[in-house]
Amino acid sequence: MSRAMLKPILIHPDPRLKKLAAPVDDLSDELRALASDMLETMYDAPGIGLAAPQIGVSKRLIVLDCIKEEGATPRPMAMFNPEILASSEETNVYEEGCLSIPEVFAEVTRPKEVEVAWIDSDGNARKEVFDGLWATCVQHEIDHLDGKLFIDYLKPLKRQMITRKMQKLKRELARG
Numbered sequence: 001m002s003r004a005m006l007k008p009i010l011i012h013p014d015p016r017l018k019k020l021a022a023p024v025d026d027l028s029d030e031l032r033a034l035a036s037d038m039l040e041t042m043y044d045a046p047g048i049g050l051a052a053p054q055i056g057v058s059k060r061l062i063v064l065d066c067i068k069e070e071g072a073t074p075r076p077m078a079m080f081n082p083e084i085l086a087s088s089e090e091t092n093v094y095e096e097g098c099l100s101i102p103e104v105f106a107e108v109t110r111p112k113e114v115e116v117a118w119i120d121s122d123g124n125a126r127k128e129v130f131d132g133l134w135a136t137c138v139q140h141e142i143d144h145l146d147g148k149l150f151i152d153y154l155k156p157l158k159r160q161m162i163t164r165k166m167q168k169l170k171r172e173l174a175r176g
């Protein structure tokens with residue numbers, strides 16, 4: 001088995017982060033290797049989630065592991081074609097971040113619980129209700145598959161300020 005490879009993460013603004021990602025139709029070893037590379041990239045960042053469009057791959061694949069406590073058993077999850085089946089009326093506010101918008105955090109309100117269906121790396125159809133940080137994170141990652149970023153929930157002026165900050169960061173990174 002080949003070793004997982006770290007992938008560069010795209011920084012907003014980038015047209016590849018705004019695209020609707022295509023469903024995955026056949027699980028292949030190549031796609032399983034992609035999920036493994038994404039998990040490695042997410043842990044290295046570090047982050048609690050990552051969506052394929054963030055590494056420039058326009059496919060409906062996300063990975064997440066919201067176990068943050070030191071010493072706790074990790075729970076790496078890879079979801080192909082994840083879909084929200086039901087959302088609670090009760091909402092939750094969480095100060096979200098995004099690996100494609102480094103060092104920016106803002107409060108976003110989302111449903112507190114979501115029922116999600118997906119295909120796992122073995123090709124099995126799965127379904128689970130997520131709560132707390134898992135629910136926030138899975139919704140954030142599925143948004144990436146629909147070309148949506150957490151800053152799209154903010155007021156236009158705040159979003160514009162963040163986008164300008166990221167344009168400046170990208171210019172600085174390009175200069176080296």
Ligand code: K1U
Binds near residue numbers: 048
């Ligand atoms: O999608 C991403 O860019 C990953 C993002 C996921 C996320 C964070 C917070 C709320 C919703 C979704 C991140 O992982 S940002 C980094 C982060 O939150 C974190 C990093 C290390 C330890 C704990 C959290």
Ligand code: ZN
Binds near residue numbers: 100144
């Ligand atoms: Zn993100």
